[in-house]
Amino acid sequence: MNILKDVILAPYTTFKIGGPARYFCVVHDQFDALEAFEFAEKHRLQTFVLGGGSNLLVSDEGFNGMVIKVEDKGIEILSQDDNQVLLKVASGEVWDKVVEFAVKNIWWGMENLSHIPGSTGAIAVQNVGAYGQEAKNIIESVVVFNRETHEIQNLSSNDCKFGYRSSIFNTAQKGKYIIFYITFKLSKTARPILNYRDLKLQFPEGGGQLNEIRQAVVKIRDIKFPFPTEAKKGNAGSFFKNPILAQSEFNELKARLQSGFNKEVADVLEKKKFTDNAQLKIPAAFLIDICGLKDLEKGGAAINHNQPLVIINKTGAATAKDVLDLANRVKSAVQNKTGIELQFEPELIGF
Ligand SMILES: Cc1cc2nc3c(=O)[nH]c(=O)nc-3n(C[C@H](O)[C@H](O)[C@H](O)COP(=O)(O)OP(=O)(O)OC[C@H]3O[C@@H](n4cnc5c(N)ncnc54)[C@H](O)[C@@H]3O)c2cc1C
Structure with missing residues (x-):
């Protein structure tokens, strides 16, 4: 090596x-x-x-x-019957190619996670989620190399302790494992997940073929998340997580928006709140928007107007300092105006 x-x-x-x-x-x-x-x-x-x-x-x-x-490669069908398939995928496989492969074979489960950059191994790290689906719902087990014992271990989905954008791999056991394979459990019977607002609009009658759902997700994402094919579109997806609030915190926020902004803004918050895995969430993009930060720029970095959760390397020559300064300005403005402390989603390396 x-x-x-x-x-x-x-x-x-x-x-x-x-x-x-x-x-x-x-x-x-x-x-x-x-x-x-x-x-x-x-x-x-x-x-x-x-x-x-x-x-x-x-x-x-x-x-x-x-x-x-x-950079390990390989996709293997471990077992299948009339209802489901167990698919073992090496970490280094490009995630969206794996989704494409599953959709071509009419295996349900990955389609809502279409068009997310990155490799398959990382899907388990932050329990990747999008459009009403999360990795934890399709992960059966994960094969890891344990750097402390030098052993290969098979971790069940439960062992991974998946949460909102979290697992043992980015919290308690961070740095301990290299993920080499993930086994996914996919369904052969149709299981469309269309409860997310943007997708619901595309399929008002429900239903939908598997490849139609993938295409719809790709189309929606292309409007909001510039796919980072060149430096000028460089980004790391959502830079801010959606805040999770207890009902009492939500009520306080609503009251704060009513007094600090106006009643209309507080009413929109009520409409924008959503429940995900029994947790009450509010879109961070909405908070950034009402604080008037959608067009903020710093050096070569800018807030992405169509989806303000995303910070983009607008000139292709932004520095990490530009991005972090911009992110911190958004964070402190939102905190000052709404009382909500936004959390960053990408990992900061070497700071
Ligand atoms: C345009 C765009 C859209 C995005 N949309 C979404 C979205 O909708 N939902 C979402 O959840 N994320 C989204 N993301 C974020 C990102 O794509 C995912 O988190 C993805 O899974 C990261 O994969 P990666 O291979 O690039 O990981 P990296 O960025 O390389 O690493 C991320 C973390 O995983 C660890 N890691 C990576 N590989 C391994 C391994 N084999 N073993 C152990 N640890 C490992 C790293 O150490 C690091 O902690 C988006 C990003 C972009 C640029």
């Missing part, structure tokens, strides 16, 4: 931003992983496991440690 020095990380991220990694290697299996971790331990280096770089902001100074990029 080749261990490279001073590798610029910007091309490995969808923001197209970020300085060098002191060391960088590509791993395909547990033997490469062992070698990488042994090297890191010997040289007392921090490590960071990289997938497709679509949920990260890497600092302009880069990462003073070892970046381990996972």
